[in-house]
Amino acid sequence: MTVKLQPETEKLVEEEIKNGHFDTVDELIVQGVHAWREKHQVETAARKPKKNFAQFLLDSPLPGSGLKLERQKDAPRPLDL
Secondary structure, three states, X not given: OOXXXXXXXXXXXXXXXXXXXXXXXXXXXXXHHHHHHHHOOOOOOOOOOOOXXXXXXXXXXXXXXXXXXXXXXXXXXXXXX
């Protein structure tokens, strides 16, 4: 992979290596990516599956409230025509 840096960025990278904060450019990039992921809470292993609204309500403090969130799939609703 070829990476083209702006002169200011290249100077910043060289300063960080010279000051002993990093040994190599690769180390600087890896640490930067890890810091970004941590800051933005990016989960690399597996993302949590999204819940539907009913699952959200069942996992919340509302289950003890007596709400019945199950659907009656076999019984159609009566229609007044």
